[in-house]
Structures are given as C-alpha cells and as structure tokens.
Amino acid sequence: MTERLIKGGTVYTPAGARQADVLINDGVITKVEPMLHSSGEIVDARGKYVLPGAVDVHVHSRDPGFPEKEDFGTLTAAAAAGGVTVVLDMPNTIPAVDSAGVLEAKAALARSRALVDFGLWGLIRSSSTPEQLEGLAAAGAVGFKAYLAYAFSLSRKQIMSSFDADDPDIEAPADYGTLARLAPAVAHLGLPLAIHAEDPAILSAFRRPLLTYDDLLESRPPEAEAVAISAAAAVAREAGTHLYVAHLSSALGLGAAEDAIHNGTSLSLETCPQYLLLTNRDFDRVGAAMKVLPPVRTEADRQALVDGLRRGVISIVSTDHAPHTDAEKSRELEDAPAGSPGVQTLYLSCLQIAKDLGDVWQAPVWVSSAPAAFAGLENSKGAIAPGFDADIVIVNPDVRTQVAPERMRSRQRRGALEGREFDFSIEKVYLRGEPAGETARGRMLRPALIPLGPRAAT
Numbered sequence: 002m003t004e005r006l007i008k009g010g011t012v013y014t015p016a017g018a019r020q021a022d023v024l025i026n027d028g029v030i031t032k033v034e035p036m037l038h039s040s041g042e043i044v045d046a047r048g049k050y051v052l053p054g055a056v057d058v059h060v061h062s063r064d065p066g067f068p069e070k071e072d073f074g075t076l077t078a079a080a081a082a083g084g085v086t087v088v089l090d091m092p093n094t095i096p097a098v099d100s101a102g103v104l105e106a107k108a109a110l111a112r113s114r115a116l117v118d119f120g121l122w123g124l125i126r127s128s129s130t131p132e133q134l135e136g137l138a139a140a141g142a143v144g145f146k147a148y149l150a151y152a153f154s155l156s157r158k159q160i161m162s163s164f165d166a167d168d169p170d171i172e173a174p175a176d177y178g179t180l181a182r183l184a185p186a187v188a189h190l191g192l193p194l195a196i197h198a199e200d201p202a203i204l205s206a207f208r209r210p211l212l213t214y215d216d217l218l219e220s221r222p223p224e225a226e227a228v229a230i231s232a233a234a235a236v237a238r239e240a241g242t243h244l245y246v247a248h249l250s251s252a253l254g255l256g257a258a259e260d261a262i263h264n265g266t267s268l269s270l271e272t273c274p275q276y277l278l279l280t281n282r283d284f285d286r287v288g289a290a291m292k293v294l295p296p297v298r299t300e301a302d303r304q305a306l307v308d309g310l311r312r313g314v315i316s317i318v319s320t321d322h323a324p325h326t327d328a329e330k331s332r333e334l335e336d337a338p339a340g341s342p343g344v345q346t347l348y349l350s351c352l353q354i355a356k357d358l359g360d361v362w363q364a365p366v367w368v369s370s371a372p373a374a375f376a377g378l379e380n381s382k383g384a385i386a387p388g389f390d391a392d393i394v395i396v397n398p399d400v401r402t403q404v405a406p407e408r409m410r411s412r413q414r415r416g417a418l419e420g421r422e423f424d425f426s427i428e429k430v431y432l433r434g435e436p437a438g439e440t441a442r443g444r445m446l447r448p449a450l451i452p453l454g455p456r457a458a459t
C-alpha cells in the first residue's frame with residue numbers, strides 16, 4: 002500500500018478552505034483532517050494552497066491528425082505542468098469522432114500517451130443518427146459537440162471552417178434543424194449538447210478581409226453568438242436537453258444565455274482565460290497569437306464576463322486549448338489559424354482572476370468542482386475529500402510565475418498569454434496520488450450516466 006501525507010497546507014475542501022493534512026492511500030484521499038500522522042512519504046505544504054486538480058472540459062489534442070501541432074503526450078505534459086489532471090478532448094481530430102469505432106480507436110491512442118486522465122467528446126454531423134449517438138455514449142463519450150459554422154469533408158473525415166458548399170465532398174454543417182432532430186436523443190442519453198455558438202448566416206453577412214483586428218471583430222459580431230445561443234437554447238429547452246455553451250466571448254451572448262436560463266433552459270456556460278484577461282487593445286502587443294474564434298473582444302465584454310463569473314452565471318472556466326505551430330501563428334492576421342494553447346496556464350489565470358475579485362477560493366470552483374460535476378465525474382474528481390481520487394495541486398502563493406515560451410510544454414510555445422505574470426506558482430501536481438507528468442498512466446473517464454433525462458444544471 003502506498004501512503005502519502007500532504008501536511009500543513011491550506012486545503013480547499015467542499016466545506017471551504019481550512020488548515021488540514023491530506024492522507025492518500027493507493028491513489029485515493031482517505032482523510033482530510035488536522036494533525037494527521039503517516040509512516041509514508043510526508044509532503045511539506047506549509048504556507049501553500051492544496052487544491053483539487055483542474056478538469057479542463059475543452060481541449061484540442063490534435064491527436065490523431067495534426068502531429069505537428071500537438072498530440073496527447075504534449076497536451077497532457079502541459080496539463081500536468083499546469084495542475085490540470087483531467088482533460089476532455091474535442092472531437093475535431095482526424096478522423097472526426099462521429100461514431101463508436103472512431104472513439105474507441107482514439108481512446109486506445111490516448112491511453113498510450115496520456116499523462117493525465119482524459120475523456121472524449123463525440124461529434125454531431127448534419128447526417129448523424131440517434132443510433133450513432135447511442136453508440137458514442139456506449140463507447141464512453143462525455144457529450145456531443147455541434148459546430149454550427151463548420152462543414153464536413155467526406156473524404157478527409159474532418160470538419161472544415163472554409164469550404165465550397167457545392168463540392169460533392171462537402172457535407173453541410175450541422176444546423177438548428179440538426180440540433181432539433183437530435184436533441185431528444187441527446188436528452189435520452191443524459192449527456193450534454195455542446196455548441197460552437199456563432200450563427201453561420203450572421204458570419205457570412207459580415208465576412209471581409211482581415212487586415213486589422215477591427216476587421217476580425219466586425220467579421221464575427223457578438224450578434225452571431227447571441228443568436229446561436231438563443232436558437233440552440235429554444236431547441237434544447239423543448240427537448241429537455243442540457244445545453245453547453247463553449248467559449249462564451251461577449252456581453253450580448255451572456256445576456257442571451259441569461260434570458261434562456263430565466264426561461265427554463267438547462268444550460269451551462271463556459272468562458273476561457275483569454276476572454277477574461279485580454280481585450281482587443283492587446284492585439285498590437287500580442288499579434289496573431291491571440292487570434293481565437295470567437296474573438297477576444299472589448300473591455301466592456303471582458304468586464305461583463307468577469308462579472309458573470311463573479312455572479313455564478315458562468316460556472317466553468319476551461320481553455321479551448323487549440324495549438325498550432327509557432328510558424329503558422331506568426332503569419333499575418335488573415336492567414337494565421339485561430340486558436341491558442343492554454344491548458345498550462347488555466348489554474349494560474351483563474352487564481353489571479355479570483356484573487357483580483359477578492360476571493361481566491363473561487364478558482365478551484367471554476368476549474369475543478371463545477372466542471373467535474375458538469376462532466377458527470379462528481380463522484381471521483383473535483384474535490385479534496387475522502388473517497389475522491391488524489392488529484393492534487395500544491396500552489397505557492399508567494400512565488401510569481403511569468404508565462405515564458407521556454408517553460409511551455411505544448412508543441413506551440415508562444416500563446417496568447419505570453420509574458421503575463423501571475424502571483425502564484427504551481428509547485429507539485431499529483432494524479433491519483435503519484436506525481437503527474439512522468440509516465441503515461443492517464444485513464445479514460447466515462448461520465449456517470451443518468452439514463453432517461455437531462456443532467457441537472459450546474
């Protein structure tokens with residue numbers, strides 16, 4: 002039996018932060034109490050925070066399909082370094098995860114490389130059937146993602162952001178009709194329906210060359226986000242499906258989501274550190290490294306999102322970790338692909354945002370307990386309490402960290418937050434009781450399914 006005792010830290014427990022020791026036996030937390038003793042390894046955490054490992058529900062491993070950008074090894078090395086002990090990977094890898102067989106093959110690949118635990122999202126295509134979704138759920142999908150503005154290449158088996166709708170190789174994007182047709186099946190499976198919330202008709206009406214950052218903002222107006230949220234929410238509400246809005250970026254989108262919640266929609270909102278820490282004014286300094294979709298918007302949008310988080314309307318901060326190569330990201334704005342790495346800086350970003358709001362202990366709620374509950378992992382992940390997996394992050398609140406490319410473990414080293422300083426450092430990270438990041442012992446996680454009915458709102 003392996004025993005380890007984390008001693009003398011300030012522990013964030015489900016009952017709040019308190020001075021306690023944490024006893025771990027065989028990877029599981031067995032006691033959280035003051036003044037514990039152990040004959041096993043003692044970890045001195047005096048003056049440190051002892052936090053539950055983060056659950057990042059929105060990452061893009063790029064694996065399989067884009068080895069030059071990232072793979073499960075580099076993704077989870079970055080995650081482990083940043084205190085993220087669970088990642089849920091989006092389905093836009095190649096082949097896209099649209100059926101049980103593809104999900105099972107991807108799971109086997111991920112198991113061979115993952116340094117932290119992981120789960121896999123399934124993809125909804127415009128041609129998807131309820132039977133395919135059932136198969137994905139049976140294979141362990143954590144939920145289903147629909148990309149409203151992205152078509153599907155039949156020969157390449159991948160989703161495409163730019164496409165020729167008349168090309169016989171192109172299957173039309175999933176649309177509100179697809180959502181309405183499949184939402185009852187998703188509700189029946191008890192899994193969430195996640196959307197990339199930008200309305201394709203509004204995007205096409207505002208399409209333009211991207212010569213400046215203002216062009217990017219004008220090409221992806223917040224109305225596109227608000228309309229997509231309202232429409233998908235109406236569909237989800239009618240079907241009793243739990244809706245998940247990924248990467249919320251605007252005050253207008255937040256307002257649409259709040260209206261939907263008030264009207265009885267079961268809906269979880271995610272935003273990301275880039276929308277909470279950056280604005281359009283940062284573009285001159287950061288450049289295309291901060292090109293993400295939907296875009297980072299104005300100071301008013303940033304403040305509305307921070308306030309939504311403070312009020313608890315936005316419950317989850319995940320990353321939309323989406324690396325490319327540094328060479329791709331050093332192109333001009335128009336040609337640089339959208340996305341930034343983020344998983345390694347999630348916890349530090351949120352600790353800083355929470356501290357600046359006056360309650361540092363909100364950070365583990367946003368990145369750990371709320372996303373664990375959303376993902377159906379609330380019995381094993383997201384808390385420091387007896388019976389939970391010993392996924393633990395020790396944070397030093399007295400040592401600052403500057404985001405520097407040489408410390409980044411992702412294949413893309415230069416991200417949107419490069420140069421930023423945080424008042425904290427990640428000192429140690431444990432995955433199921435052992436130091437994380439050393440061996441590929443990540444396990445695939447399946448949600449605790451509630452058959453017949455929607456998951457409760459989180």
Ligand SMILES: [Zn+2]
Nearest residue numbers: 059091321323
């Ligand atoms: Zn994404």
